[in-house]
Amino acid sequence: SQQGEEDPQALSIQEGENATMNCSYKTSINNLQWYRQNSGRGLVHLILIRSNEREKHSGRLRVTLDTSKKSSSLLITASRAADTASYFCATDEGSGNTGKLIFGQGTTLQVKP
Amino acid sequence: ETGVTQTPRHLVMGMTNKKSLKCEQHLGHNAMYWYKQSAKKPLELMFVYNFKEQTENNSVPSRFSPECPNSSHLFLHLHTLQPEDSALYLCASSLDIAGGQFFGPGTRLTVL
Numbered sequence: 001s002q003q004g005e006e007d008p009q010a011l012s013i014q015e016g017e018n019a020t021m022n023c024s025y026k027t028s029i030n031n032l033q034w035y036r037q038n039s040g041r042g043l044v045h046l047i048l049i050r051s052n053e054r055e056k057h058s059g060r061l062r063v064t065l066d067t068s069k070k071s072s073s074l075l076i077t078a079s080r081a082a083d084t085a086s087y088f089c090a091t092d093e094g095s096g097n098t099g100k101l102i103f104g105q106g107t108t109l110q111v112k113p
Numbered sequence: 114e115t116g117v118t119q120t121p122r123h124l125v126m127g128m129t130n131k132k133s134l135k136c137e138q139h140l141g142h143n144a145m146y147w148y149k150q151s152a153k154k155p156l157e158l159m160f161v162y163n164f165k166e167q168t169e170n171n172s173v174p175s176r177f178s179p180e181c182p183n184s185s186h187l188f189l190h191l192h193t194l195q196p197e198d199s200a201l202y203l204c205a206s207s208l209d210i211a212g213g214q215f216f217g218p219g220t221r222l223t224v225l
Binding site: 031104106 | 115117144146154155156157158161163168169171201203205207210211212213214215216217218219221
């Protein structure tokens, strides 16, 4: 089955810098979602971008989607120590809305104060 | 708080025990999910319920038995588990099966 793969696996930056994480997937999709997870806790939904959208913003978050390259990126601007977490992309299966999401391994982001 | 609660938050059980995990959502959502998160592995979908009907069973062993009595509650009944079943079990809900999912805090399960 398809799987979102995040890159890099780990990222360490200074507070105030921007953080960019990438996600690649294998098959067609209806939508792609980004989630954040603080250590050992539940995931928090950040953004959902549909296959016919190319870019979406939410506060300091910017998500792009390139369906021709089967890739997405998540940009966090002006990072804060509180942004330290793991970030996951998730895709549906594209063949119909089944509710089934395939998650990647995630990118672990550390923002140093 | 995401509006999705899970109990218990931590559970230690022997391989012969029977226990249940509970999930409740206060969001008026129609779809609910069980996920398993093991160390160094991607989050794995286990079950999907849409309007109380199971729509997805991701090849989950029968020692995991889900129950969805109504759109607000979801249970995962556990029996004769194996040590490799130790993981964080996450429940989620969404307004419909195409939308973003709201996750509970998870139950940390340890099987001895």
